[in-house]
Amino acid sequence: MIEILSPTDVLRAKETGALVAGILQTLKSRCVVGTNLLDIDRWAQAMITEAGAQSCYVDYEPSFGRGPFGHYICTSVNDAVLHGLPYDYSLVDGDLLSLDLAVSHGGVVADSAISFIVGDMRPPESVALIDATERALQAGIAAAGPGVRIGDISHAIGSVLSAAGYLINTEFGGHGVGSTMHQDPHISNTGRPGRGYRLRPGLLLALEPWVMADTATLVTDADGWTLRSVTGGRTAHSEHTIAITDDGAEVLTLPTP
Template identity: 85%
Template sequence: MIEILNPAELPRARAAGALVAGILRTLKSRCEVGTNLRDIDRWTQTMIAEAGAQSCYVDYEPSFGRGPFGHYICTSVNDAVLHGRPYDYALTDGDLLTLDLAVAKGGVVADSAISFIVGEKSPESVAMISATERALSAGIAAARPGARIGDISHAIGTVLGEAGYRISTEFGGHGIGSTMHQDPHVPNMGRPGRGYRLRPGLLLALEPWIMADTAELVTDTDGWTLRSATGCRTAHSEHTIAITSDGAEVLTLPEQRP
């Protein structure tokens, strides 16, 4: 299913995006050495409830997972890159943490992910995060009316490939709207000029992710968390965007504070 929002629905999408961005910003500010992943999950649950919104994860039960996800946010640490299930783990100095959050508010879903380092920053981890952020910016720049999904995929893949990373197309970006995952699929590598043609009102979640020395994923014993097959570090960046008449509007940017 591909949903196209009308102009009257866009303010609700902006509200959902602002909520997700605000929660992620708050969580990042609270994360430090010793923070437990279960605390992050509880903080997220509280903030979603206080906003009168709904979690897209707690009851999420797709074919590739093992039962309902059962938590309010994905917390992926170091070699975990996607669908990291919160567990009893206290962050240590130098951990690379990815927080991935999808929330529904006013009938519209927004989805975003950030990667950051807790404590001491290693050059390798900084470079990985930077590559995903640059790739995300390139994908957003390629998203405009009349362009195609392949143009976005090509822009993302070019940045990641030139940075020296292998690219997996097993999971990627996706359409979004009244539900979290919709068509079209947006791979992180592709051919320009191919795929679905973008039009105003389309919402997309773009999410470049990489692993330091492999493109192969393995599933953790929890049935959800996806890790690098070699145990190497990973990074992931994601924004929800709306295609407008003259380009793309990023809905999940945090507000700029003075």
């Protein structure tokens, strides 16, 4: 299903996007050496509940996971890149942590992810991974607009990731959002320009470039959810929800300065 939102629903989406961005930035500020992933999940739950919003993850039970997910946020550490199931682990200096959060508020969903390094260490490989996904995300956003095709966004994202030297997995990528978290169209992180669905004002898209240091192959943890690099190399993931407008695209999940 591809859902085109009314102007009123897009305004609600902006509110949801601001909520998601605020929660992620608060969580990032609290993530220090010694922080436990289960505490991050509890903090996310408290903030979502306080806002009168609903988690998109707790009851999430897709075919590829061992559901329901049962937690409020995805916490992926180091070689984990997607769907990281929170567990009893305390962060150490230099860990690369990705937080992925999707929330529904006022009947509209926003979805965003950030990757950052915990503590004082700055491993060059981790810095490069994060930088590549953030630049690819910006390229995808810049390519989006009315009349643009999905392949144009995929090509913009993939060009940045490939130029940075990373292999690209096409099993998981961006997607439409609206009244539910995952909708059509699928947005691969690489593709051919001029192909695919033509974007229309009122369409919400979650763009999410992610990469692994030295492979494009994923392996699923015994928890049935967490997706890791098959080589154990580090990973990064960046995501924003955008709304297609009459004259371009608006990012709904930007943090407030």
